[in-house]
Amino acid sequence: MTSEQNASLFFVLSPANLSGRRAKVLLNPKAKFDLATRLRSTGASLGEVFSFISGLYFRGKLAYGNTFGKAVTDQNSAVLIITATRGLLAPSTVIRPEDLDEMAAVPIRNSEPRYRLPLERDAMILASRLPRDRKIVLLGSVATSKYLEPLSNILGNRLLIPAEFVGLGDMSRGSLLLQAVRAGNQLSYIGISRMDFPSKALKTSRSRRNDGVRRPSESHSRIKSPALPFKR
Numbered sequence: 301m302t303s304e305q306n307a308s309l310f311f312v313l314s315p316a317n318l319s320g321r322r323a324k325v326l327l328n329p330k331a332k333f334d335l336a337t338r339l340r341s342t343g344a345s346l347g348e349v350f351s352f353i354s355g356l357y358f359r360g361k362l363a364y365g366n367t368f369g370k371a372v373t374d375q376n377s378a379v380l381i382i383t384a385t386r387g388l389l390a391p392s393t394v395i396r397p398e399d400l401d402e403m404a405a406v407p408i409r410n411s412e413p414r415y416r417l418p419l420e421r422d423a424m425i426l427a428s429r430l431p432r433d434r435k436i437v438l439l440g441s442v443a444t445s446k447y448l449e450p451l452s453n454i455l456g457n458r459l460l461i462p463a464e465f466v467g468l469g470d471m472s473r474g475s476l477l478l479q480a481v482r483a484g485n486q487l488s489y490i491g492i493s494r495m496d497f498p499s500k501a502l503k504t505s506r507s508r509r510n511d512g513v514r515r516p517s518e519s520h521s522r523i524k525s526p527a528l529p530f531k532r
Contacts, residue, residue, distance in 0.1 A: 309460075310430060311365035312388065313381045314440025314447055316354035318404035323353045327397055339397060346381055347391025349400070357470040360477030361439040362391060367481045380426065382440070382447060384408050387418030388426065408446055416450055423454040435460050437489060439477070442466060452492055460489040 317323070326336055326349070335352055338344045351359045362379065369378025380388040384403040406414045426436065437460045440447045452459050464487050465473055480487055 308370040308431075308434050309368060309378070310426070310434055310436045311361075311369045311379045312426075312436055312438050312440075312451065313358070313361045313365060313379060314438070315382050315384065315403075315408070316350035316358050318353065318384070318400060320353065322355070323400070323404070326352060327400060339395075343394040343396045345391060346383075346389055346393045346395050347379075349395060350381065355474075356478070357474035360474035360481075363481045364477040365437075365439060366391075367484075368486050380422075382408075382419060384415050385418065387422035410446055410449055419450050420454060423451055427455055427458065434458070435489070437461065439465075442492075448492060457491055460491055462487040463490045464488065 325331060326339065328336070329340070331337070335344055335348065339349065347362050351362060365379035366377070377390050377392065379391055381391060383389055384406040386399075386403070406412060408415050410416055430436070436451075436455055436458055438447060438451060439462070442448065442461050442465050448459075448461075464476060468476065476487070
């Protein structure tokens with residue numbers, strides 16, 4: 301087992317695709333199945349909603365993070381989910397149809413400030429509140445820079461990815477993660493500096509400090525930060 305596998309890990313999950321068929325089914329005001337009615341009435345947890353929308357892939361990511369992540373306190377989760385407009389949210393966060401509509405209206409791309417600024421804000425909070433020896437594993441696409449660039453610019457060498465994700469599609473990743481959970485065996489992790497990604501995805505922020513935490517800019521400080529599921 302590698303040192304990364306022995307270390308206490310925190311997991312960041314990529315979001316579900318809110319423009320797909322299953323999202324439309326869930327948001328149909330005439331839908332009568334349990335999750336749809338709860339979403340409209342009392343709200344439902346983000347993890348449950350994204351698991352329904354994304355299916356096998358997200359269920360695998362969530363199960364894997366919950367199994368192998370180590371929370372900062374007994375009451376907190378070791379998993380956060382990337383969202384299009386709310387930065388990083390805990391799987392237990394209760395959302396409603398209007399929240400999903402808001403997220404669906406914003407494209408996940410690095411040039412979109414409504415996506416990028418909240419994500420960078422929360423990544424800075426995460427980096428500052430976790431012990432410095434804690435590694436953060438991204439469970440999401442490694443083929444584009446839309447997650448890697450904003451996270452790596454702030455988390456630096458603390459950010460890892462599963463080596464087995466490279467070259468796999470979403471369904472294959474989901475199956476792989478669920479198999480790992482059933483077997484009780486973690487995947488192997490590597491730093492993104494060891495991968496052959498476009499330079500844009502790996503550019504280094506000049507304002508990053510030696511501990512890997514980037515100083516917040518004025519634009520970040522104007523965004524109100526939500527309560528993340530860990531304490532100082």
